[in-house]
Amino acid sequence: GAVVSQHPSRVICKSGTSVKIECRSLDFQATTMFWYRQFPKQSLMLMATSNEGSKATYEQGVEKDKFLINHASLTLSTLTVTSAHPEDSSFYICSARGKEGVWEKLFFGSGTQLSVL
Amino acid sequence: AQSVTQLDSQVPVFEEAPVELRCNYSSSVSVYLFWYVQYPNQGLQLLLKYLSGSTLVKGINGSEAEFNKSQTSFHLRKPSVHISDTAEYFCAVRISNDYKLSFGAGTTVTVRA
DSSP, X not given: OOOEEEEOSEEEEOTTOOEXXXXXXXXXXXXXXXXXXXXXTSOEEEEEEEETTSOOEEOTTOOTTTXXXXXXXXXXXXXXXXXXXXXXXXXXXXXXXXXXXXXXXXXXXXXXXXXXX | OOEEEESOSEEEEETTOOEEEOEEEEOSSOEEEEEEEEOTTSOEEEEXXXXXXXXXEEOTTSOEEXXXXXXXXXXXXXXXXXXXXXXXXXXXXXXXXXXXXXXXXXXXXXXXX
């Protein structure tokens, strides 16, 4: 089946630095990718939707200058957390919209645990 | 907008016992419904989905869920659980022409021997 690779799986950084998270669709072209954030014991909250070659659409309350999303190719989307602070510590998950056979499906990455010190 | 409520945050269960995870949704339009499972330190995997047709859908691990439109529910059931079923389970909903998912808060299932 289709695979979405998310890297890194875990990252620890100092407050004020920027962190980039990559999401790759390994064997299919993903025209749309979604970025979610998950706090401990809570649900996934959609942050933004990115379409290849265009600007990301951010959900209400998500700072687009803080969470930079780039979807430069059909197989790669990146999320950069700029000037990270401890409150940005969270689990970030990407998902990609792609086809498995004739069906369109959503495929999820394995997530990135970000810890900001 | 759509929303999902998972009524149980934690469900402890003994091995080989049945389990039911409750999910209710609200939406002003027709929706598609999903159950995802998240094993420790992993991403989400799709267990099953309801798009249309038969209201009883089967999952990949012996689970099943029934769509009940009148009660706006999509409860997940498994007749006999294993230790390996210990995980976080999420119910999710989306409308037909939009791939954005709205998730419930999740239910932690802990299976004990």
